[in-house]
Amino acid sequence: MEVARYIAIRPLDVGPPPAAGLAEEGDRIDAIREDLVASAKELPAMGLERADRVADIPADPSQGGFVTLPEFNALLLEPPVGTPKEAMQEKLDESYVLARNFTLSLPETALGEPVSAADVRPILDVLADRTGVRESHEEGNRGAGTVVAVLDTGCDGAHREFEGRKIEFAEIPQDLKVPLNRVDAFDAGTHGTHVTGIAAGEVVGIAPETDLINASVMESDTLTTTALRVMKALYWLVELLKEDRYKGKPVILNMSLGFDPNDIPAEEQEGLEDTLKAMHLLIQQLVVSRQILPVVAIGNSGPDTSCAPGFFPESLAVGAIDYEDASWPDSSGGFGPTGFDQECNPDIVGYGVNVVSAVPGSSNGEPNYERKNGTSMATPYVTGVAALVAAKTGLQGLELREHLIDNAIALGLEPARGGSGLARYCL
Amino acid sequence: MIVFQDAGAAAKSDLATQEKASSEQRRQLVEHLEQVGCAGEVEVPPASPLPSLLVEGSERGLDECLKAPGVKEVLKISEDIDLKAL
Numbered sequence: 001m002e003v004a005r006y007i008a009i010r011p012l013d014v015g016p017p018p019a020a021g022l023a024e025e026g027d028r029i030d031a032i033r034e035d036l037v038a039s040a041k042e043l044p045a046m047g048l049e050r051a052d053r054v055a056d057i058p059a060d061p062s063q064g065g066f067v068t069l070p071e072f073n074a075l076l077l078e079p080p081v082g083t084p085k086e087a088m089q090e091k092l093d094e095s096y097v098l099a100r101n102f103t104l105s106l107p108e109t110a111l112g113e114p115v116s117a118a119d120v121r122p123i124l125d126v127l128a129d130r131t132g133v134r135e136s137h138e139e140g141n142r143g144a145g146t147v148v149a150v151l152d153t154g155c156d157g158a159h160r161e162f163e164g165r166k167i168e169f170a171e172i173p174q175d176l177k178v179p180l181n182r183v184d185a186f187d188a189g190t191h192g193t194h195v196t197g198i199a200a201g202e203v204v205g206i207a208p209e210t211d212l213i214n215a216s217v218m219e220s221d222t223l224t225t226t227a228l229r230v231m232k233a234l235y236w237l238v239e240l241l242k243e244d245r246y247k248g249k250p251v252i253l254n255m256s257l258g259f260d261p262n263d264i265p266a267e268e269q270e271g272l273e274d275t276l277k278a279m280h281l282l283i284q285q286l287v288v289s290r291q292i293l294p295v296v297a298i299g300n301s302g303p304d305t306s307c308a309p310g311f312f313p314e315s316l317a318v319g320a321i322d323y324e325d326a327s328w329p330d331s332s333g334g335f336g337p338t339g340f341d342q343e344c345n346p347d348i349v350g351y352g353v354n355v356v357s358a359v360p361g362s363s364n365g366e367p368n369y370e371r372k373n374g375t376s377m378a379t380p381y382v383t384g385v386a387a388l389v390a391a392k393t394g395l396q397g398l399e400l401r402e403h404l405i406d407n408a409i410a411l412g413l414e415p416a417r418g419g420s421g422l423a424r425y426c427l
Numbered sequence: 428m429i430v431f432q433d434a435g436a437a438a439k440s441d442l443a444t445q446e447k448a449s450s451e452q453r454r455q456l457v458e459h460l461e462q463v464g465c466a467g468e469v470e471v472p473p474a475s476p477l478p479s480l481l482v483e484g485s486e487r488g489l490d491e492c493l494k495a496p497g498v499k500e501v502l503k504i505s506e507d508i509d510l511k512a513l
Contacts, residue, residue, distance in 0.1 A: 153512070177470065177483065191512045223512040228481075228504050231429065235475050242442070242476060259510045271505030278429045278502040285477045289445055297513040307513065376513040 006085065009074035010095040032070040040066060040075055042091040047080040054078070112190065112370030115356050120369050122203050126323075126356075130409060132425030133206055136388045143207025143387040147241070147251040148199050149292075150380070151233050152192030153223065154216035156360035157185030159193060160367040161201030168213045168240060172233045174226065180236060188220035190359040194372055195256045197358035199380035199387070204357045204369075206384025207391070211249065213240060218257070225257065227275050231282055238290055250390035250400065251292045254383040256376035258297055258307030261337055280312050280340060287314045291397035293390075295383045297375035298346045299332030303416060306345045311336030316386070316401050317345040319419060320352025320378035325411050328353050331375055333416035346419040347401075348408050350385075352378030382423040389425055430456065430480045430492050431500040442476045450474040452497040459495035460488065 016031035037050060044050070048064040051057045054076065057065030061081040069076055075096075079088060089098050124134050136142070157167045162185075169185035187193045192214065202208045215233040217225045241251060264272055286292040296315040299307035310317040310332075320328040331352065333345055355377040359370045386404055390396065395403050408421035432452040453474040460466045469484030469492065482492065493501045 189512075218512060222509075224509040225511075226506055227508055227510065228506060230510060231481055231504065235472070235477070235481055238476050242446075256513055257510045258513055259508060264508060268505075268507050271503055272508065274502040275505045275508055278504050281431055281500075281502075282429065282477070282479060285479060289442065289477055300513050374513055379513075 004079065004081075004083075004100060006077040006079070006088065006098055006100055007069075007074055008077055008088070008092055008096040008098045009072060010093065010097070012073055014093075014095045015073060029070045032073060033068050036068040036070060036073070036075055039093045039096075040068075040091075043077070043088070046083060046087065046091060048077060048088075112194065112359060112372040115369040115371050117366035117369060120203060120356055123206060126204075127351075130424065131385070131422070133385065133388065136392070136425045139392075141388055141392050143200065143210035143384070143391050145249060146207065146210045146387040146390045147213060147246055147249050148207065148210045148254060148383055148387055149213040149215070149237050149251060150192065150196050150199065150254045151215050151217050151230060152195050152254075152256060153189035153218040153220060154187040154192045155185045155196040155212075155214045156187045156193045156358070159197070159358045159360065161197045161203060161205065161358040162212070163202065165212060168211075169216070170233070170236055171216045172229055172236065174229055180232070185214055186216075187360045188216055188218065189223060190370065191218070191223060191256070191376065192216065193360050194355075194357040194370060195254065195376060195380045197380075198355060198377060199254055199384040201358055206381065207387035210387045210391075211246070213237065227279055230255075230257070231279070234282060234286060237292075238286065241290060250387075250394065250396040251290065252383050252386045252390065252400075253286070253292050253294045254380050255294060255296045255309065256374070256379045258299060258310050260299060260301060260305050260307050260332075262305070263301075276308055276337075276340060279309050283309055283312050283314050287397050293386060293397055293400050295379055295386060297379040300330045300374050300376075301332050302330050303332075304334045305332040306334055306336050307332060308336070308340070311345050312340060313343060314398065314401075315347075316382065316404065317347045317419070318375055318379040318382045319346030319349045319417065320373070320375045321349045321411065321413075321418065321422065322353035323351060325422070327413050327417040328373065328375075328378075330373075331378075331417070344415045344419075346375075347405055348382055348419045348423050349411070349413075349421065350378035350381030350423055352376070352381070355381075385423045385425055389427070392425075392427060428482055428484070428489050428492070428501055428503045430482055430498055431502070432478045432480070432497050445478065446474060446476045449476065449478055449480075452478075453480060455497050456480070456492060456495045460491055463491050463494075465491045
């Protein structure tokens, strides 16, 4: 159960009087702290013991704690799970206003750990030889003659990973009536650049010579999109692929996004079935009509969960493992809803833990990189490998999907954790 | 909403044949909407190489799309379902 956090704040004129001057400021803060503690004397009886720092509050959800925030004349409360707000309010002075402090956070994958450009290792030094990526590059196959399309937050086309590359880019608006925006590639967040870098970056990417297409479909602040926006991007993609330069080229579509139908609240389920069906039929059409292979993240919610569009049978659903071949605990797996998927997910796995790739911008003249976790990161690994295989064999769509599954490296994981195994370049 | 056309054999044919079929079915859809006085209520994009069209319009327009020749299915896409980065 989620631990709630509250701020109890009171007006500045409650408590010790204002300091007469800067020299007295330190003493005043100490006085406020003492006064706050005195005002909170009944909290320990409710299981909220005083702590010096938030980090010192017990992690056990049956215990609680509070810290003083004298600079704000406030208390930060983390009560034992299940403690009613009203009960805490009763124990505090009436002058306090008690407010739930909702945590504003990005999805876990967005919270990357910065990595210095000097510490970034080329992909061939990161991946084991058994993945076949080294063999492919040494043969001169770096994905040329294929197309990788990424639907995500966008991509920083100016990053050194994409230097000299032409990225076909469109910003897909939420409103269908607003025309899409064809501009130089940019990233509304960091997720899309990271994903694109893994699939096709020059240093950290697996298929750096593939033709890149990138559609920005996600809001930067929420890292979410809608089914409608994704579908609009897919129609843009098939229009673009009509151009002569793409004719005959295998196309791999990377979607490090999705939703779990079981997460949709009951009151919002209206239209869910139609939306799932529409997405599924459109994916089928992409696969059948244009031989596009959708490589899709299966989700980050652990066992017995799976996301659309990853669980559609035509998608190559990707789970995550670490570089030691252990399943990432948060990687989703299992069966999709009845009627859409009778196969166990994921179909295959890729590296999705502590994956270093590009993020937008630069610091002190050096391009930015981050380490991130997620099936979002495992998916472009598989996309990159698929591009290498397609470049060499000419396989497309469902044939390419089958080849990757049949030639994956068996890891000894149960199917719901490891699928057919780790994707590899193997002809 | 998305209009799925009854593309039949065209679904597995080459792209040029599919686009021709899609274009013809789009023409029939637009013609039907004009005949029933719904043309202004539904925004129909140019034909794509896929046997489906992403259109936007009123409830009445959606119903009329379903009555147009060659239209197999009309599905309404919920705008309330978010897909998230994983």
